[in-house]
Amino acid sequence: MAWDFDTDSAYAERLAWADRFVRDEVEPLDLVLGSPFDKANPETVAVLEHLRAKVKDQGLWACHLGPELGGQGYGQVKLALLNEILGRSSWAPSVFGSQAPDSGNAEILARFGTEEQKTTYLYPLLDGRIASCYSMTEPQAGSDPSLFTTSARRDGDSWIIDGEKWFQTNARFAAFFIVMALTDPDAGAHHGMSLFVVPAGTPGLEIVRHVGVGTEAAERGEHAYLRLTNVRVRAEDMLGEQGQAFAIAQTRLGGGRIHHAMRTIGMARQAFDMMCERAVSRQVRSGTLGELQMTQERIADSWIEIEQFRLLVLRTAWLIDKHQDYKRVRGDISAVKVAMAKVAHDVVLRALHLHGSIGISNEMPFSRMMVDAETMALADGPTEVHKQVLARQVLRQYTPSTTLFPSYHLPSREAAARRYVDGLLEHVVAQY
CATH class of the missing domain: 2.40.110.10 (Butyryl-CoA Dehydrogenase, subunit A, domain 2)
Structure with a gap:
């Protein structure tokens, strides 16, 4: 039986590089440059090409795609660990060649596109030219x-x-x-x-x-x-073929939903770090904010929720890698989709509130993060729909009771237990 939370040392080193690289060279772009999708802007193109070359040297370019398309063909667990880092920056996915919606579009072009479609659209898309x-x-x-x-x-x-x-x-x-x-x-x-x-x-x-x-x-x-x-x-x-849109879309959206969740972990951690720094820095009458019981409760709740969500995401990623079939993991993906928006919303809201007036101002990122959290509740299907999907998947695992009282009715269970024990005692006594 294997039960292991370690990351292999070689990939751990790549993740450490990605963490430093995103923090030092990519996150600053969010503050001063426009959209990374604006290929008509020569400044944007130049910056992307410069940084993408470094990512490719590290073997971390378009990791969701196979080697035949210039990627690493990583499974969802490795992608989860990487995307957790990329979620801290709006520019990072473009720098690493995994930006939505291009990443999903590239995936379906690669799987369902004709050679002409691949030549005209897929390869320029992978090169970052369009x-x-x-x-x-x-x-x-x-x-x-x-x-x-x-x-x-x-x-x-x-x-x-x-x-x-x-x-x-x-x-x-x-x-x-x-x-x-x-x-x-x-x-x-x-x-x-x-x-x-x-x-x-x-x-x-x-x-x-x-x-x-x-x-x-x-x-x-x-x-x-x-x-x-x-x-x-x-x-x-x-x-693809006529009438195939829904099947193709589900393939695309299944991966997209889990990747959104991975990046949401990064955003939630970012808000959490800001909340903690504020807690140990801000002085109030009795000391720091972090010494107040209510602040400690909010920090504890946020840490627990992030870690629970992270484990759910990684487990779902592992199931996708194991089964190689999004349909078999549909309920798990829906669970991730539902939890994603709530965790992001709750952690960001606590961080915003702890900062007071500056937290709600445009000098802090929390308002944008709050909108991003609600976007996650709507993108790729609203939360309510995914709750229905999950509930239906769960209920299929249960068999309805055919008796007057349910299977967990205590008097009925006690009677059955008594019959079992009487029979067991009779057998044991007979042996001796």
């Missing part, structure tokens, strides 16, 4: 595919797409969009939708407006409201 957008959610439906209305109809050697898409991450910087559309209304959501690769600038593809999060100005927002009007794409621009 950015992409995954176009799924809709304004009237959110992330529920059964309510999607964006459709594609066949017209000779082409498909014509019409519809609207909401909160499209990276749309302003994307060189191409992976669009989910209904191609067979009679087949239902699970088998009637298909994915299309739509190049930016295709006639009829319109960014209605850019959308920020929280109080972020629209002109700086990295999400968008899209409208597709008679958008014509070639038949060969379909990604």
Whole structure:
């Protein structure tokens, strides 16, 4: 029986390097540079190329991808340990070649794309020369595919797409969009939708407006409201087979959800470290904040919640590595998704509150972190849906009682126990 929490020494050294590198060379970029997805900005491109070269020298580039695509092909446990570090910085995933939504888009292009699609989109994406957008959610439906209305109809050697898409991450910087559309209304959501690769600038593809999060100005927002009007794409621009969109999406989202969770650990730890520094630094009448019982309780609760969540994430990552089947770990991934937002919210809120007025100001990162925590409660399916998924998975493991009283009814159990003990005593006595 193996039960081991150690990290092999060689990988531990790489993680130590990544920790120092992110802290010293990547985190400062969050404070002074714009979006790492802006490939039209020569300053951004130059910085990324410089730092990515260092990451590649360490063998930590695009670790979620296989060696044939320039990555390490790491399993989810190793990725979890690395992403825990990357979660401290908005630039770090781009520097390490694992930024969403590009990482998920690269994964499905690698698995389901044609050679032409790989040459045109995948390899430039892996090289960091372009950015992409995954176009799924809709304004009237959110992330529920059964309510999607964006459709594609066949017209000779082409498909014509019409519809609207909401909160499209990276749309302003994307060189191409992976669009989910209904191609067979009679087949239902699970088998009637298909994915299309739509190049930016295709006639009829319109960014209605850019959308920020929280109080972020629209002109700086990295999400968008899209409208597709008679958008014509070639038949060969379909990604995968017709009707395969839902299956492809689940593969992509399963990995994406666990990676979000890994990075959330990094953000929660960051907020926790700030809370602890504040606790030992801030003087009050009786000493420091950290000497107050209520502060100690909040620090203890936060530490426990982070460690519990981290173990849940690592266990789920281990199960994914073991089974190599996201469906078998669907309930565990949903549990991680539910816990992620709550842990992030609670830890960040405690840290914010402990800082007083400066905590709520724009001179501290807590307001952004609070919005990020709520984003995690909505991204890749709302928390409520994942609670349902988890509960259904759990309940399938139980058999309903067929008797008048439940199986755990004490008088019934006592009667059965008495029969067992009487029979046992009779057997023992007979032997002697």
